[in-house]
Amino acid sequence: MGLKDDLERYREVGEQRRQDLADFIQYGDLGQSRRDEVRVPIKIIDLPEFEYDQREMGGIGQGQDGTPEPGDPVGQPEPGDGDEEGDPGEEGGDHEYYEMDPEEFAEELDERLGLDLEPKGKKVVEEKEGDFTDITRSGPTGTLDFERLFKEGLKRKLAMDFDKDFVRAALKIEGWGPTKVFEWARSEENLPVSRSWIENAYDDIPNGDRTQYGSLAEMTASVEREETARRIRREGVDQIPYRREDERYRYPEIIEERERNVVVVNIRDVSGSMRQKKRELVERTFTPLDWYLQGKYDNAEFVYIAHDADAWEVERDEFFGIRSGGGTRISSAYEVAMERLDEKYPWTDWNRYVFAAGDSENSSNDTEKNVIPLMERIDANLHAYVETQPSGNAINATHAEEVQQHFDGSDNVSVAYVTSPDDVTDAIYDILSTEEGDNER
Structure with a gap:
């Protein structure tokens, strides 16, 4: 090695x-x-690496340049040198x-949580040719399916061929002529033989041989009949009777390339009640969701909306740290979200995710009268609300419960509860598995 x-x-x-x-x-x-x-x-x-040879850098007890002679005192030890006691290290x-891109992160999170969310394509941006799997009756010569043509011709060959020696033997039955043999071959033997062929074959038989057999039974007992398939295997095929109706042309399957765009709207309560622990839980939940969806879709864009009693769009860098002293009106954020989505991210072209988080404290009746109707109006792959209450539910923290009760059984609304970091992965699973279950919308 x-x-x-x-x-x-x-x-x-x-x-x-x-x-x-x-x-x-x-x-x-x-x-x-x-x-x-x-x-x-x-x-x-520590990876193995080369080091310079230390042997030319002087030795011990040389007594030069201030180096102590043997027996000289060396002073007090420096703090920490060889001292087994002392304060533990603080670092x-x-x-x-280990660096991974969002795509690898999404794959690993799928495996870790047992998910497999399939991104949805929206607007058709390109039609391209796939494999030549479809068949038509006309087309360029270069796309003619010769294998299929040969098979059709071979089937016709097997259907049209017959044992000519056996029919010639019937022409040697006493009292039989071309007319009798033609009727026998067609009606009793179902042989695809023509009258003209029988007449020509009869003319080639010498007169003395035309009474060789006294009856049909005597002829069939004397002549060994050979199956067509066996005869073709023995003699081979000189020609295949192709017809134009046997021709089939291959053409490529048309595959629609759909643009897999996604816009993620992250909404966060920044009111005075959202203290540091609550903000940290929001970050721990939203950040992996952003990475996951960015890894799943070809083109991902993000909108960050902060709100107290009013709402405004912010940059990602300030989203998780911003804090306000105002009250709370969650519907203000959904109003901004709807305006932003309708303006730049139409539902026909974009997959849309709307994630909101806070401590579930909201102004009186705002959830029922305003937030829920807005959620119903905003078309989205998934609406999710994450309640962050480290100390458990507060008395007036009812927003998540109201949303959950109203949308109970809905396939595009998820509500998750996070009281500590231990709950984060479960919350992410609850959110993504809701959308995964509605994969064909």
Whole structure:
């Protein structure tokens, strides 16, 4: 095994030591990743490397340049040198990162959670030719299906061929002539023989041989009949009787390439009640969902909307950290979302996901009167609401429950509850499995 093999082995071990994907989502440092690059921590493994030879750098006890002579005091030990006691280190172990793109992240999350969400294509952007699997009766000569033509001709050959020696023998029965043999061949033997062929064959038989057999029974007992298929295998085929109606031409199947676009609208409550732990739970849930959908679709765009009593669009970098001291009116965010989607992301061309999160506290009657009707009006592959209440449900935290009760049994609305990082992967599964179950919408 060479040095290159050793290095590859070390890298494989490093990948195996990376943080488990579920642990990373629940407890890892998501901030080290970007939207298009997921960085999962792994413990550093020192790779083998060359070092300079130390033997020419002086030895021990040389007594030069201030080096103590044997027996000289060397002073007090430095703090920490050889001291087994003391405060434990404050820094964690060194880490590097295993980098994966969103597509790899989506594949691994599918495997980890047992999902297999199939992206939906929307608008047809291209029609291309697939395999030549379809058949038509006309086409360019180059697409003629010769194998099919040969098979059709061969079947006709088998149907039209007959044992000519057997028919000639019938012409040698005493009292039989061309007319009698033609009627016998057609009606009793179902042989595809023509009258003209029989007459020509009869003319070729000498007069003395035309009374060789006294009866049909005597002829059939004397002449061994040979099946057509056996005779063709023995003699081969000189020609195949092709006809124009046997011609079939191959043409390619037309495959529609559909554009798999997705827009993800992330809505977050930034009101005064959304304290740090609640905000962290929102980030831990929404960030993997963004990575997952970006990895699944060809083209992914994201809209981030923050709201208290009012709503406004923000950039991703400020979405998870922004905080306001105002009240809460969740419908304001759905109003902005609907306007933004209708303006730039029409339902006919885009797959649309609307994810909202907060502590379920909402202004009086806003959920029933405004939010639910807006959710019904906004066409989307999936609407999801994630309630983040680290201490459990608050008395006035009823939004998630109201949405869940109204859309109970719906195939495009999901409600998840997250009280701690332990709940995050379950919430992601609940959300994505809801959309997965409606894969043919």
